[in-house]
Amino acid sequence: MSRVTVIAGVGPGLGESLARKFAREGSPVALFARSIDYLKELASDIEQNGGSALPVQVDLTSPEDIRSGFKQVKKELGTVDILINHASAANWKGMQDTSADEFENAWRVTTFSGFLCSKQVVDDMVQQGSGTSLFTGATSSVRGAAGSIGFASGKFGMRGMAQSMARELGPKGIHVAHIIIDGQINSPRVRKMMPDREEHTFLHPDAITDNYWHLANQDKTTWTLELDLRPSVEEF
Amino acid sequence: MSRVTVIAGVGPGLGESLARKFAREGSPVALFARSIDYLKELASDIEQNGGSALPVQVDLTSPEDIRSGFKQVKKELGTVDILINHASAANWKGMQDTSADEFENAWRVTTFSGFLCSKQVVDDMVQQGSGTSLFTGATSSVRGAAGSIGFASGKFGMRGMAQSMARELGPKGIHVAHIIIDGQINSPRVRKMMPDREEHTFLHPDAITDNYWHLANQDKTTWTLELDLRPSVEEF
Amino acid sequence: MSRVTVIAGVGPGLGESLARKFAREGSPVALFARSIDYLKELASDIEQNGGSALPVQVDLTSPEDIRSGFKQVKKELGTVDILINHASAANWKGMQDTSADEFENAWRVTTFSGFLCSKQVVDDMVQQGSGTSLFTGATSSVRGAAGSIGFASGKFGMRGMAQSMARELGPKGIHVAHIIIDGQINSPRVRKMMPDREEHTFLHPDAITDNYWHLANQDKTTWTLELDLRPSVEEF
Amino acid sequence: MSRVTVIAGVGPGLGESLARKFAREGSPVALFARSIDYLKELASDIEQNGGSALPVQVDLTSPEDIRSGFKQVKKELGTVDILINHASAANWKGMQDTSADEFENAWRVTTFSGFLCSKQVVDDMVQQGSGTSLFTGATSSVRGAAGSIGFASGKFGMRGMAQSMARELGPKGIHVAHIIIDGQINSPRVRKMMPDREEHTFLHPDAITDNYWHLANQDKTTWTLELDLRPSVEEF
Numbered sequence: 001m002s003r004v005t006v007i008a009g010v011g012p013g014l015g016e017s018l019a020r021k022f023a024r025e026g027s028p029v030a031l032f033a034r035s036i037d038y039l040k041e042l043a044s045d046i047e048q049n050g051g052s053a054l055p056v057q058v059d060l061t062s063p064e065d066i067r068s069g070f071k072q073v074k075k076e077l078g079t080v081d082i083l084i085n086h087a088s089a090a091n092w093k094g095m096q097d098t099s100a101d102e103f104e105n106a107w108r109v110t111t112f113s114g115f116l117c118s119k120q121v122v123d124d125m126v127q128q129g130s131g132t133s134l135f136t137g138a139t140s141s142v143r144g145a146a147g148s149i150g151f152a153s154g155k156f157g158m159r160g161m162a163q164s165m166a167r168e169l170g171p172k173g174i175h176v177a178h179i180i181i182d183g184q185i186n187s188p189r190v191r192k193m194m195p196d197r198e199e200h201t202f203l204h205p206d207a208i209t210d211n212y213w214h215l216a217n218q219d220k221t222t223w224t225l226e227l228d229l230r231p232s233v234e235e236f
Numbered sequence: 237m238s239r240v241t242v243i244a245g246v247g248p249g250l251g252e253s254l255a256r257k258f259a260r261e262g263s264p265v266a267l268f269a270r271s272i273d274y275l276k277e278l279a280s281d282i283e284q285n286g287g288s289a290l291p292v293q294v295d296l297t298s299p300e301d302i303r304s305g306f307k308q309v310k311k312e313l314g315t316v317d318i319l320i321n322h323a324s325a326a327n328w329k330g331m332q333d334t335s336a337d338e339f340e341n342a343w344r345v346t347t348f349s350g351f352l353c354s355k356q357v358v359d360d361m362v363q364q365g366s367g368t369s370l371f372t373g374a375t376s377s378v379r380g381a382a383g384s385i386g387f388a389s390g391k392f393g394m395r396g397m398a399q400s401m402a403r404e405l406g407p408k409g410i411h412v413a414h415i416i417i418d419g420q421i422n423s424p425r426v427r428k429m430m431p432d433r434e435e436h437t438f439l440h441p442d443a444i445t446d447n448y449w450h451l452a453n454q455d456k457t458t459w460t461l462e463l464d465l466r467p468s469v470e471e472f
Numbered sequence: 473m474s475r476v477t478v479i480a481g482v483g484p485g486l487g488e489s490l491a492r493k494f495a496r497e498g499s500p501v502a503l504f505a506r507s508i509d510y511l512k513e514l515a516s517d518i519e520q521n522g523g524s525a526l527p528v529q530v531d532l533t534s535p536e537d538i539r540s541g542f543k544q545v546k547k548e549l550g551t552v553d554i555l556i557n558h559a560s561a562a563n564w565k566g567m568q569d570t571s572a573d574e575f576e577n578a579w580r581v582t583t584f585s586g587f588l589c590s591k592q593v594v595d596d597m598v599q600q601g602s603g604t605s606l607f608t609g610a611t612s613s614v615r616g617a618a619g620s621i622g623f624a625s626g627k628f629g630m631r632g633m634a635q636s637m638a639r640e641l642g643p644k645g646i647h648v649a650h651i652i653i654d655g656q657i658n659s660p661r662v663r664k665m666m667p668d669r670e671e672h673t674f675l676h677p678d679a680i681t682d683n684y685w686h687l688a689n690q691d692k693t694t695w696t697l698e699l700d701l702r703p704s705v706e707e708f
Numbered sequence: 709m710s711r712v713t714v715i716a717g718v719g720p721g722l723g724e725s726l727a728r729k730f731a732r733e734g735s736p737v738a739l740f741a742r743s744i745d746y747l748k749e750l751a752s753d754i755e756q757n758g759g760s761a762l763p764v765q766v767d768l769t770s771p772e773d774i775r776s777g778f779k780q781v782k783k784e785l786g787t788v789d790i791l792i793n794h795a796s797a798a799n800w801k802g803m804q805d806t807s808a809d810e811f812e813n814a815w816r817v818t819t820f821s822g823f824l825c826s827k828q829v830v831d832d833m834v835q836q837g838s839g840t841s842l843f844t845g846a847t848s849s850v851r852g853a854a855g856s857i858g859f860a861s862g863k864f865g866m867r868g869m870a871q872s873m874a875r876e877l878g879p880k881g882i883h884v885a886h887i888i889i890d891g892q893i894n895s896p897r898v899r900k901m902m903p904d905r906e907e908h909t910f911l912h913p914d915a916i917t918d919n920y921w922h923l924a925n926q927d928k929t930t931w932t933l934e935l936d937l938r939p940s941v942e943e944f
Contacts, residue, residue: 063808094876095830100771103823107815111861115811122803144871153819153869160864163852168802170468186457200457207455214450219443221422221436222465225472229458232406236461299572330640331594336535339587343579347625351575358567380635389583392632397625399616404566642940658929672929679927686922691915693894693908694937697944701930704878708933 003081003132003216006030006073008060008117013187014136015086016042017205021213023051027082030073032058060087060113061105070120080121082132082216085114085158091150103150110154115161122169129173132216135162137180139236166225175223177215181208182230201233239317239368239452242309244268244296244353249423250372251322252278253441254448259287261449263318266309268294296323296349297341306356316357318368318452321350325390330383339386346390351397358405365409368452371398373416375472402461411459413451417444418466437469475553475604475688478502478545480532480589485659486608487558488514489677493685495523499554502545504530532559532585533577542592552593554604554688557586557630563622575622582626587633594641601645604688607634609652611708638697647695649687653680654702673705711789711840711924714781716740716768716825721895722844723794724750725913729921731759735790738781740766768795768821769813778828788829790840790924793822797862802855811858818862823869830877837881840924843870845888847944874933883931885923889916890938909941 005027007018015033023029023046031039031053039055046053054076058069073080089109091102118133125131140148141155159178166176184190186202208229215224230236241258245251246267259265259282267275267289275291282289290312294305309316325345327338354369361367375381377395380388395414402412420426422438444465451460466472477499479490487505495501495518503511503525511527518525526548530541545552561581563574590605597603612620613627631650638648656662658674680701687696702708713735715726723741731737731754739747739761747763754761762784766777781788797817799810826841833839847853849867852860867886874884892898894910916937923932938944 095826095873096834096876100820100824100827104820107819107865111815111865112808112812115857115861116808118803119808126804140868144868144873144875146872146876149823149869149872149876152872153823153865156868157815157819157861157865160848160852161857161861164854164857164860165803165852167472167852168804168854168857170470173468175468202457204455204457207458210455211450211458211460214447219440219446221438221440221467222443222447223468224447224463224465227460227463229460231457232409232411232459234406236403331590331637332598332640336584336588336591340584343583343629347579347629348572348576351621351625352572354567355572362568376632380632380637380639382636382640385587385633385636385640388636389587389629389633393579393583393625393629396612396616396628397621400618400621400624401567401616403616404568404618404621639944642942645940647940674929676927676929679930682927683922683930683932686919691912691918693910693912693939694915694919695940696919696935696937699932699935701932703929704881704883704931706878708875 003027004030004073004077004079005082005084006032006070006080006117006121007084007086008032008058008113009085009087010039010042012189014185014205014208017209018084018086018212019053020046020051021206021209022082023053024049025213028052028054028077030054030056030077032056032060032069034059061108063116066113066116066120070117079124079128081130082134083117083121084134084136084212085117086136087113088136089151089154092148093150094147095149098150103153106150106154107157110151111157111161114158118165122174125174126169126172131174133165133174133176134212134215135178137178139180139182141178141180163225170223175218177224178226179211179215180226180228182228182236183234201231203229203231239263240266240309240313240315241318241320242266242268242306242316242353242357243320243322244294244349245323246275246278248425250421250441250444253445254320254322255289256282257442257445257449258318259289260285264288264290264313266290266292266313268292268296268305270295297344299352302349302352302356306353315360315364317366318370319353319357320370320372320448321353322372323349324372325387327386328384329386331385334386339389342386342390343393346387347393347397350394354401358410361410362405362408367410369401369410369412370448370451371414373414375416375418377414377416399461406459411454413460414462415447415451416462416464418464418472419470437467439465439467475499476502476545476549476551477554477556478504478542478552478589478593479556479558480504480530480585481557481559482511482514484661486657486677486680489681490556490558490684491525492518493678493681494554495525496521497685500524500526500549502526502528502549504528504532504541506531533580535588538585538588538592542589551596551600553602554606555589555593556606556608556684557589558608559585560608561623561626564620565622566619567621570622575625578622578626579629582623583629583633586630590637594646597646598641598644603646605637605646605648606684606687607650609650611652611654613650613652635697642695647690649696650698651683651687652698652700654700654708655706673703675701675703711735712738712781712785712787713790713792714738714740714778714788714825714829715792715794716766716821717795718747718750720897722893722913722916725917726792726794726920727761728754728759729914729917730790731761732757733921736760736762736785738762738764738785740764740768740777742767769816771824774821774824774828778825787832787836789838790842791825791829792842792844792920793825794844795821796844797859799858800856801858803857806858811861814858814862815865818859819865819869822866826873830882833882834877834880839882841873841882841884842920842923843886845886847888847890849886849888871933878931883926885932886934887919887923888934888936890936890944891942909939911937911939
């Protein structure tokens with residue numbers, strides 16, 4: 001089944017893994033991020049593997065960028081079937097060290113970008129009576145830790161938004177789900193930072209992706225609102 | 237991959253669907269319930285479809301039955317790889333109308349049977365460094381409603397047990413997960429009771445089963461502790 | 473206001489503090505525990521301070537003891553207005569080390585005793601259109617930790633029961649609340665075990681008691697179902 | 709004990725009740741809201757009853773107003789001991805009907821104002837090793853409903869912020885608590901809108917205030933992070 005998919009927030013790691021998988025399964029994927037060079041390279045690689053990918057330069061804190069990004073997607077690929085809200089702004093500072101600008105920025109990236117992207121697709125989805133919207137959450141979505149106030153507040157705000165959407169849009173045929181990633185995702189950058197940590201203690205991006213794919217294919221009689229993911233050895 | 241699977245609590249509906257699916261995927265399945273005639277018929281049907289099934293008469297409130305049931309499974313099929321704790325005793329009465337015996341019985345079926353079954357397999361699983369234990373929960377697992385005190389208390393108790401097990405046994409290679417089924421499952425009995433209700437408002441057993449199967453196959457770096465399932469139209 | 477109060481589970485520490493406070497505020501208090509000598513001494517001390525206290529030997533795992541205990545209370549003090557379910561059976565063992573008997577016993581003390589005690593008073597409370605039932609919970613009531621499976625399952629079960637009761641009985645004028653005590657309570661025994669730990673890192677029993685008293689006096693338009701308590705320095 | 713108290717968001721109803729109570733108990737209260745005429749009248753009434761009150765015109769969506777408001781408070785009353793974050797922007801619209809501006813505004817009022825106010829007092833509180841910060845939440849803080857996406861997302865965001873603050877600042881002597889008000893608060897405006905609804909089905913402002921006062925006076929060994937409040941007859 002070919003479903004137009006937008007991944008809002010693509011980088012090496014989970015975003016890239018999602019793009020490759022959804023493309024491999026036959027979905028044209030639109031890739032949103034600021035680094036257009038990286039996106040072009042990834043899109044070209046996906047195309048060479050038989051997939052279809054559209055790189056779109058989007059700063060997810062910019063309403064204007066988001067608007068024009070979706071305009072391009074709709075024009076080139078058609079109505080969006082799946083939206084993956086994947087932007088994140090981890091910011092490891094507590095109350096005393098966080099400035100008002102940093103706090104606002106965390107909200108813009110984490111919560112508001114998800115709202116703006118969703119606004120671009122929800123009416124179309126309601127119109128066609130189907131669609132999927134997935135939100136990438138974190139431990140901080142359900143537990144406000146000391147030392148990450150902007151991130152926690154933003155992730156909580158995203159979760160509240162996702163729950164409201166799920167309850168409003170479910171009966172209209174749109175599946176909204178929230179994934180809590182509890183642990184460190186394996187990525188080139190992270191492995192470099194922690195060279196001695198054993199591989200199985202990180203969440204593997206492709207394994208996470210399998211769960212997004214599963215959610216995107218749940219039967220309409222059995223939708224999940226929230227699922228958590230962590231390595232077998234993670235303390236929680 | 238052939239993994240010995242015990243389904244504790246099999247009846248027409250979800251239990252049967254789980255048995256058929258896991259057998260179809262190559263797992264020898266042991267079926268526990270009181271109605272041995274029904275189990276034998278189901279097992280014979282599974283065998284005719286190329287699967288392997290062992291019907292075992294077990295009253296899940298009886299420690300003795302549970303012990304001998306697992307003894308038989310281990311002897312005939314070998315070490316248990318997957319345990320699905322699926323017994324339930326819905327009891328729609330509130331505090332004032334529930335007797336001490338009814339309250340205790342709800343706990344015996346819902347919580348204690350899960351403990352006793354788990355005890356029969358956990359040491360083996362730890363020994364082999366792998367295994368999966370799935371618990372069937374309900375809305376009442378996370379929200380104690382008026383009018384179902386025994387069921388809610390039992391389901392809460394099961395959830396606390398599952399969480400403790402997950403944290404204890406995860407690092408030892410055993411995946412424990414809890415599924416919250418939020419809504420009415422489609423079954424012959426239920427359809428008869430509510431003949432006018434539209435089919436898509438019930439959870440479809442096979443669709444639920446796909447989620448159990450997904451959980452039983454998650455990569456060790458991305459295990460889920462809890463996932464909820466409900467129809468698109470369910471209010472929650 | 474004189475309200476007959478039963479404290480189910482009295483020992484040096486929180487139970488004793490509750491007894492003294494409620495008696496000081498004018499409530500006749502019935503004290504339930506196994507050690508009748510201790511109860512008699514405490515009751516006599518309360519009486520000498522102008523309060524009214526009734527020591528009753530009750531093994532809270534015994535339905536018979538509970539029945540006769542409440543019979544005595546009703547005969548000597550009258551209808552019960554406030555019930556404090558305070559029995560606990562901390563049991564620091566995980567799945568692999570917990571026997572079926574230990575698991576069942578944790579449930580009997582923690583969950584079932586609360587049910588049996590509540591059954592003895594709920595009909596009277598509904599009849600008079602008022603009453604208060606308080607449940608002592610713990611961190612393990614909301615988070616199943618490795619290494620305390622019986623305690624966690626029992627405390628979860630108690631919480632589910634309390635929620636069901638609150639929803640059923642609130643509209644009938646009965647206030648049910650659940651208190652999550654998150655940390656170590658200061659008591660002679662505990663201080664002896666941890667002589668070097670600073671006093672302000674323990675919850676002070678009298679300070680906890682002030683919260684129970686607050687709950688027992690909330691206006692009918694603003695009832696709390698759940699409140700958590702912990703020392704300022706507790707990590708959580 | 710005289711503790712300088714700021715109530716951010718004062719209007720007829722809970723805000724006014726809080727102001728009167730804290731003033732009556734001896735705390736100089738600073739009143740923040742846009743309607744300076746109303747604040748002046750209230751302050752004058754409080755003064756006539758022997759209290760001390762400072763009316764300050766503050767638009768809580770304006771960082772500049774907040775800054776100058778606290779500057780005035782510190783100059784006229786001294787270091788702030790208690791901050792009550794009480795601003796709210798109920799907005800009963802769902803995803804499809806909410807504009808980006810409305811969504812952002814709900815966050816500014818609900819979450820961001822709490823951050824900005826807290827920033828003005830937290831360093832002083834840490835310096836003096838004591839202080840209290842209370843946040844007014846709602847049902848929507850823990851459950852994103854259909855039809856209130858901006859409010860829910862903002863209230864979730866506030867709750868995540870409060871949890872982070874509690875964990876960061878508790879060990880430094882600052883008590884952060886979050887109150888979930890579940891139901892309709894009685895106020896002149898609300899009674900006018902629902903003239904036929906019985907009085908006991910509304911939360912009484914003074915009864916809520918008693919709970920804020922209780923939280924503001926908890927012993928340092930027994931602090932509450934979260935407490936819920938609802939009428940006895942509220943379904944939940």
